[in-house]
Amino acid sequence: MPRVTFRMPDGSARNCEAPAGETLLHIAWDNDIGIEGACEGVMACSTCHVVVDPAWAGRLPPPEEEELEMLDLAWGLTATSRLGCQIVLTEALDGLAVSLPAETRNLLDG
Numbered sequence: 001m002p003r004v005t006f007r008m009p010d011g012s013a014r015n016c017e018a019p020a021g022e023t024l025l026h027i028a029w030d031n032d033i034g035i036e037g038a039c040e041g042v043m044a045c046s047t048c049h050v051v052v053d054p055a056w057a058g059r060l061p062p063p064e065e066e067e068l069e070m071l072d073l074a075w076g077l078t079a080t081s082r083l084g085c086q087i088v089l090t091e092a093l094d095g096l097a098v099s100l101p102a103e104t105r106n107l108l109d110g
């Protein structure tokens, strides 16, 4: 099974294994990693914002326009920011590393 590392805001890291085809949001939920995912993956909240390790960013399929629009509203946006609900783990992404931002902004609360 492919592995993914979640780097936490406190500097710790969590290494997880998950079947290919799972989104990072669901992997985080399954492993009690603090990604909220308030809209449950329909690109309406940005609380699943993750920062992809630059070494991996170019290996992910590029974001759809809708994802970019939602990211524009995310707190702490970076050049390699993505929505965790839109990243699907594959065997080719074995070893992927992402960081969780210190805060997220829930647009559903707005």
Ligand code: FES
Pocket (backbone or CB within 6 Å): 025, 036, 037, 038, 039, 040, 041, 042, 043, 044, 045, 046, 047, 048, 049, 070, 083, 084, 085, 086
């Ligand atoms: S879970 Fe809401 S945008 Fe990803």
